[in-house]
Amino acid sequence: MPLQNLIIPANASSFADFLNNIADSPKPGYVGPRAIFNPHYIPPKILVQRKKAELVYGILKDALEDEYSSNLTVYGLQGAGKNLLINLIFQWLSAHDVIVDIGKNSPIIILNDCKDQALGQFLFNILQNLNDKLAHQLDLQESLQWDAITMWNTFKYLVKKSPRSIILYLSQIESMEEGVIAKVLNFAKSLDKLHVVTTINTGNHFYAFNQYSGLDHRILMNSLRSSDLYEITRQRADMAFHPWLEKDAIKLIVDYIIEYGTKVPGSCISMLKHLYPIVEEQGNLTAEDIRKVSQYYFEGVSIDSLTITDYIMQTRWEERLFLDYLVNYFQNSSRFYIPGKEIQRAYQMTAEEMGFTQKSHDMLQMLTNITRSEILLPSHFSQKSGADKIWVEDQATLSLHYLSMPVEEVNQVLEFGFGIIPEK
Numbered sequence: 001m002p003l004q005n006l007i008i009p010a011n012a013s014s015f016a017d018f019l020n021n022i023a024d025s026p027k028p029g030y031v032g033p034r035a036i037f038n039p040h041y042i043p044p045k046i047l048v049q050r051k052k053a054e055l056v057y058g059i060l061k062d063a064l065e066d067e068y069s070s071n072l073t074v075y076g077l078q079g080a081g082k083n084l085l086i087n088l089i090f091q092w093l094s095a096h097d098v099i100v101d102i103g104k105n106s107p108i109i110i111l112n113d114c115k116d117q118a119l120g121q122f123l124f125n126i127l128q129n130l131n132d133k134l135a136h137q138l139d140l141q142e143s144l145q146w147d148a149i150t151m152w153n154t155f156k157y158l159v160k161k162s163p164r165s166i167i168l169y170l171s172q173i174e175s176m177e178e179g180v181i182a183k184v185l186n187f188a189k190s191l192d193k194l195h196v197v198t199t200i201n202t203g204n205h206f207y208a209f210n211q212y213s214g215l216d217h218r219i220l221m222n223s224l225r226s227s228d229l230y231e232i233t234r235q236r237a238d239m240a241f242h243p244w245l246e247k248d249a250i251k252l253i254v255d256y257i258i259e260y261g262t263k264v265p266g267s268c269i270s271m272l273k274h275l276y277p278i279v280e281e282q283g284n285l286t287a288e289d290i291r292k293v294s295q296y297y298f299e300g301v302s303i304d305s306l307t308i309t310d311y312i313m314q315t316r317w318e319e320r321l322f323l324d325y326l327v328n329y330f331q332n333s334s335r336f337y338i339p340g341k342e343i344q345r346a347y348q349m350t351a352e353e354m355g356f357t358q359k360s361h362d363m364l365q366m367l368t369n370i371t372r373s374e375i376l377l378p379s380h381f382s383q384k385s386g387a388d389k390i391w392v393e394d395q396a397t398l399s400l401h402y403l404s405m406p407v408e409e410v411n412q413v414l415e416f417g418f419g420i421i422p423e424k
Contacts (some may be wrong), residue, residue: 014101015057018092022046028239035239036272043239044214047192049234051267052219059217060195064093064165065102067192071185073173075200075343076221079266082199085221090169107165108133120179125150126168130158137258145328154361156187159194171199178211185214223263226380231267231361240272247283248336251381252402256290258380262300271297287336288406299417308413309404311373319366322350324414326376332409337379340399343367367401375410378403 012018028044035041056074063070074082075242090109093099110129114122131138136158143151156285159166168188173181181198188194198215209218224232237245238257242322253271261267274293279285295301325346347363357417368375379400403410 011187012100014063014252015056015092016255019053019088020049021051022048022088023050028235030242031239031378033240036269036276042084042087042328043235045049045235046084046088047228049081049221050130052221053085053088056085056197056219057092060089060167060197063195063313064099064104064107067165067220069188069191069194069198070216070275071188071198072217073198073200073209073215073414074210074219074221077203077262077264077266078138078201078225079262079264079270080221080223082184082221082263086169086197086199090167093167105164106381108162108169109167110168111171113171114158116175116177119148119177120151122180123148123155127155127158130155130166134162135156148242152183159191162193163191165195167195167197172201172220173198174202177192179348182213189214224265226254226258226263229257229263229268230381233272233417236269236272242278243283245279246336249287249290251379251400252287252290252336253375254341255381255402256298256301257266259377260300260415262292286334287330287402290336291404291406303415305409308375308410309416311375312413312416315326315369318354319369320414321353322346322363322366323370323375323410326370326401327348327403327407327414328409330403331411337400337402338376343401344420345400351373357371374404376415377404 012021022045026045035043052074056072058269059070059072074086076082094106096110097106108130110126110133112125112129114124117125118368124140127138127143128140130136131140138154138158143154147153150277168184170176170181170184185196188196196214209215230251234247234250237250254268257263257267257271271293275285275289276299278289278293282289291301315323326343329342329346331336335372344363347366351358367376379402381400389407
């Protein structure tokens with residue numbers, strides 16, 4: 001888990017200035033697959049949860065400035081950007097010998113990823129990093145033979161002898177024994193120079209922190225808005241793929257993430273990793289490519305022919321015909337979405353063919369029934385062009401929709417469905 005170096009602008013006189021410079025960085029260009037496959041890659045323009053970054057930095061800044069120990073954890077869903085946020089803070093703290101906006105010597109920063117680490121490996125890695133940073137002459141080969149107690153006592157000795165403050169960064173501590181982490185936290189509280197920063201991947205369940213005595217602050221990394229997810233996905237795609245992906249392709253990737261996955265940057269990057277070989281082979285992406293990868297990547301994408309058949313058997317003729325016209329739009333174009341005006345046109349053709357009076361509410365009800373079946377799903381991105389929106393009593397509805405099944409498969413079921421008398 002190396003600490004990557006960003007260029008700290010000379011005019012950055014505070015952490016806030018540093019964040020401003022990152023936000024105002026020019027659009028990054030093509031850098032190749034490392035933009036998505038290198039887990040430690042930091043893009044030149046970073047979309048960061050600024051308030052959370054300032055909160056974490058403020059806690060560490062106060063502790064370093066007033067020389068007292070402070071332990072904190074940043075927790076949330078895996079892929080939420082916890083490591084990136086903390087890495088940014090460490091970039092600023094280690095940029096100069098003296099921290100610009102604190103006036104204290106830069107701390108020694110020790111990094112350790114706790115995932116799948118046994119106690120011996122955990123202690124050895126920390127000792128090795130600390131020994132290197134402090135330039136001690138510790139015999140690391142000999143230390144491999146030490147027991148855990150000897151390693152622990154040596155760690156405490158080195159920390160106490162350090163001429164500078166130390167920040168110990170332990171990521172993914174949920175995979176470590178709770179008692180070990182609690183021991184490190186409590187040792188830090190007994191000193192003024194050791195600060196422990198941790199991250200926890202909590203999953204989708206409530207996480208209790210009672211087992212970590214000595215923990216002072218807990219900061220939650222929230223899920224992102226659809227617009228932020230789009231910007232992150234677009235940025236990474238622009239850096240990883242050449243030529244660039246279509247905007248609607250990126251929107252569709254994000255739509256699947258929001259619908260079936262977790263709204264975190266890690267999901268965006270993972271999807272791009274899965275799509276990369278397809279783009280390399282074909283030079284582009286289709287809606288079907290994205291659907292197939294989403295079905296593999298997300299457990300919730302489970303609609304199949306039996307589900308559609310069950311839905312079709314319970315629909316009215318006009319609703320089946322309406323769906324048929326909607327599906328034909330995707331069959332006759334390479335579009336990722338069907339806009340509102342085309343949905344309205346499909347309804348108009350249905351009404352003309354079936355000979356009933358057009359009613360906006362009837363159209364919306366049929367569209368709602370179809371989306372409930374998950375054959376067609378509404379996008380989380382609205383159509384910017386007013387001409388493409390559906391207007392009902394001066395209220396614009398969601399205009400963009402995407403097909404969540406292969407066109408051929410839906411058509412086969414519809415052909416079968418047109419021969420079935422609707423259930424009453």
